[in-house]
Amino acid sequence: MNRFWALLAMEVRLQLRQPAAVLLLIALPLLLGPGAMLAGEQWTSSTEEATRGSPDDDDVLRVRADEPFASWVQSDDRLELVTEGEVTDDATLDEDEVWAAVAVDGREVTITRDHQLAKSRQVRKRIRAVVVRQSRAERDAALTAVGLVPDDEIWRLRDVSHDAEAAQGGRDLGKLLPPLLMFTLLLGAVYTAFDVITGDKERLTSETLLTTSAARSSVLAAKAVVVAGAAVLAGTAWVAGVVSAHALGIMGSADELQRALGALSPGTVLLVECLVVLLGLQVAGAAMGVASWVDDYRSGSMVAGPVLLTLLAPSGLPMIDSLELSWWVVLVPVGNVTVAFRDALAGELTALGGGAVLLVSLGQALGAFAVGHRLLAREETFTGTADADGRRGMGRFGPDAALTFVIAMLVFWFLGTLAQRVDLVAGHLFSQALFAGIGVGAVAFFGAPWARLRLARPRLGDAVASVLAGMCTSGVAATLFLLQERLLPGGMRLGEQFSETLGTVGDSLPLTLLLFALVPGVCEELLFRGGLLGLADRDLPPLPRVLVVAAAFAVMHLSAYRLVPTFLVGCVAGALVLRGRSLWCGILLHVTHNAVSLSGPALFDVEERDLIPSDLAVAGMLALALAGLVALVGRGRSE
């Protein structure tokens, strides 16, 4: 334990001896907090004014309108009516131009304007106010004409909010704080982590430390504490800056900002500090992982930016007003803490929710630290990593497989989906051809043996088993969808959407099966179980390899609802391909699965319904059959 304290004292001393670091951790956050909030407030009000015009704007706006609209306008509407004039398309109004033209046809009012101009948006608001007033006047007149009293008949609906005084402000604060705070935490953690870990490697003091009798875990723990401490210190300085600036009354006057800051009480500040600590731990863990992975400061900069942008994104989740602390939000790093924080400030956080977030977020932070620990202690820290040629020379193409997947996804996103929008069939075939081409092409490009594609003919028994497995997966996937509907409602719409997308193509079952069962069955398997699975042969053991490729397969389908069922199919396909030593096992499974899933609704009148117990029983039996079929494939094969 004494050694740990000695290590910690040394690391702290080294950081404090760097005035620039102290500036970064304390002075910059102190200013950044109020500065960012003020800038944000300024930005918000300016954009509001720029896009919609100032509410106090007294400009009278010229519009072209005939009867009856002209008769609806009153003097305080701030509209100047003319009967002739071109609608302007730039910010200046010539004498013979107008901001908008209004035409009334029956109950429809058409406003012609240039949407890009702020003034045109302003004029629309004013025109709308006139139209609404007219609608109400005509309505009231109609009611009066038949002997009804409008005030008695048109119900007035008034919102009454029963929030505790600070709840609304607290909620606003909870939305506003996290993204701004995250940036500061990231600065503090990243710069410190790189100095403490990567800097050690660059300055040749890493070996000096790691050859002492202090346990590796003590060395790394001391570094972790310093990195986490730096993040928390920066975050605390940031909070202190905001609180102080608010107390001094220099935080501007915007209503929303004042309401948010008004929620700052000693209790709230304590809660904010808890947020700082939890987020700081998560961020520090990530920073340590990154710093441990790279060999020098330069590499770290290249990697850190992208990785840390990824962390910044979930901190914006609290801004989605309607987002609640549901089960999946609890699992999102950074997002879980920030949403819980917002709810806590609004008085809406339950004990269960808070406890779950605390456990999960701490677990995530510790996990990140553990990854950093593992990365720093590996031998490559001292020997360097093998270059790509070296790796490939040993038959390891794992990183190449990852790159292939990224390229396939990008090509599909940028070209494939758009091509499908232009022409469904041609675009779909184009996408599938891309998949197949990329899968096969990757093997050639990286110089992997062709045998990795596993194109050998399967045994007859294995082929039959694969077809039967495809039928089973179709049934199990359908049940999964029903089950999933309870956790993630809305997935059942996918079938309807797909039918709409198919259009007339869907009228022909053979064509549908050709395009959406056979072609994807072959092309997607060439990419996933052919190219990716094959390239990763020597990088991962069989089970993790199958799981990772199945996950990639699931992500490729670009639908949260389809993730789990597709992952299942991917796992089974991967297992069959490895056991049967033939890609054709996967192809047969995939084609059969798709064919059964498409044929069912086409041949039988399948209605949307809820899950019933017998569904689970049937799915269970199918799953058992599936397991048996997978076990049968490859059995008795001679080496």
Added chain:
Amino acid sequence: MPSSLLSTAVSYAALELRRTLRDPQVLVFLGFPVVLYPSLIWGVTELGQLEQGRYDQETYVVAAPADLRALLDDEERLEVVSEGDTDALQQGTVDAWLSYEAPADVEVHHLEARPRSVRAATEVKRAIRRGRTEVLTEEVSQRGGPSDALDAYTIDDDFLEDRTQLTSWIIGLLMGAIGPLAMLLSGVYPAIDLFVVERERDTLETLLVSAVPRSAVVIGKLAACTLLMLTASLANMGALAVSALHVTTLLLEQEALASWPPLVTWPMLGATLVSAALLCASVLMASLVPARTYKEGEWITTTVLFGSFPLLGVALLGVMSGDTNPWLWAVPFAHTILAIAQAPTGELLPWQAAVTVVTDLGLTAVLLAVLWRTPGPQGLVAGAWRPPWLDRLMGSS
């Protein structure tokens, strides 16, 4: 510039580019936005779909007095109960409760800080309006009044621009926001690589004792840096534009993807981007003169980055309002944003592009002239202007 110096500079620039681009990390860093934007956009749209799916299935418990229950009983998404008050609301037993004061005042009690309660209030108000409208319309009809007495006027927007032009406008806004920023953010690391890393490693002496003239080295590095910043900017803008196009096309069902700007816009935009990249590279080169290590270079350039944000904000505001102060065209960085934002809709005018290019090139020339005098090509390569307080600040003394 003598042709031999130029050709040496070009050769040296090619060498630097080759060295930089052979590093897979640089390629990953420059190409990362191409992965980032689609991922973000897909994530946001999927999230929206998931949440919408959840809301569409939600039913709300609402306490209503007898006068209102009849109106709400047939609503599928409302479970109407008779007992409920503020306590029940706080405890979550009801999502909203109603009070009614005859003849026509209804209060919808809810918790603003609880999204579910807000949604319940919205749904119940919609239901009340719908139900009440039906009842009234029936009543009016029975009394001999018109069936559309309660129908409001509908407002339809007829934009001057067609939908494709609107898409182009949105894309222009996004590209304008991200393009110059990406030039700096993504270009910073190649800049530090080119100007500073050599000072850390043993290659500096090799370079300084070689026959390559210092000025050729500086010009070569500057050219390489400009090209890399341009690439970073184009990669970001391209990826963001296509991702945004993807979303608008799929979600808004455009007939055409987007309108292409006129041919003449492309060379204007190209010239604008090149001149901006050259100015950015020169500014970074100047700011990196005192840096001795990669870490110091990063700290210095972070400061420069922060300084560019106000300019970014001002320019974006101008673009969003559609009303930009003409003087803004003479302001570096801001005018690049405006030019990029206006290009997709074909609204970039020749004089605007000319002012932008001339201003950027002029400032670059002035800056380089100053730098050539002090610290001179030698100082630009090997580093200079190192005040003692910088050593103390970085903990080196």
Added chain:
Amino acid sequence: MSAVIAAHDLVKVFPGPEPVRAVDGLSFEAHRGEVFGLLGPNGAGKTTTLRMLVTLLAPDAGTASVAGHDVVTSPDAVRASVGYLATTTGVYGRLTAREMIETFARIQGVAAPGKRADELIERFDLGDYRDQRCARLSTGNKQKVSIARAIVHDPPVLVLDEPTTGLDVLVAQTFLAFVEEMREAGKCVVYSTHIMSEVERLCDRIAIVHSGKVLATGTLDELREQTGEHYLEAAFIRLVEGRR
């Protein structure tokens, strides 16, 4: 005399286009009060061997023990018994000379770290520089601080990997004198170098290393006799070329 360091058939393989066997069945023993030299050209496997002994790398095959502790199963105990100095072990620039030594004394669990630091400051004549940050010390003084750091816990074993690289003649001589002193104090010193004169001056026994293997082991006289050469350089070349 029982060996303080015993390495048996050590193997270490690095991945590459063709896997590189940096250490390929290397064995040797070193004893108390002895300077044992590892002599070989660049790429012979000396550094890799030493790194395995100080537990920075794990052997792929074979065994090694230092002061009775196995390098694989008891790495902490091994490091407690070793002082390691190499071209890749630097000093912390932001610490003063005294802080550097005292901090490592604490980390190594020395009972009175301050006192020990002062002793070593005096021993290495660093009194005038005790409060100067290591970043501002001359190369020679940095090396002295490094040495002090390496022996602050009075380990029975010293592992020195090309420690005089980059030092001027005078500083190098001081360093060699220090090594001799360590031997007199009964330490076991493993000294890796490719400088013949150092080997001839310091080493009691020498192992000639080439391509990850020990070609020959013995005293200087034994090697002369074995190769028929008087000068160590010639003997070395004969052994290496004979292997080729």
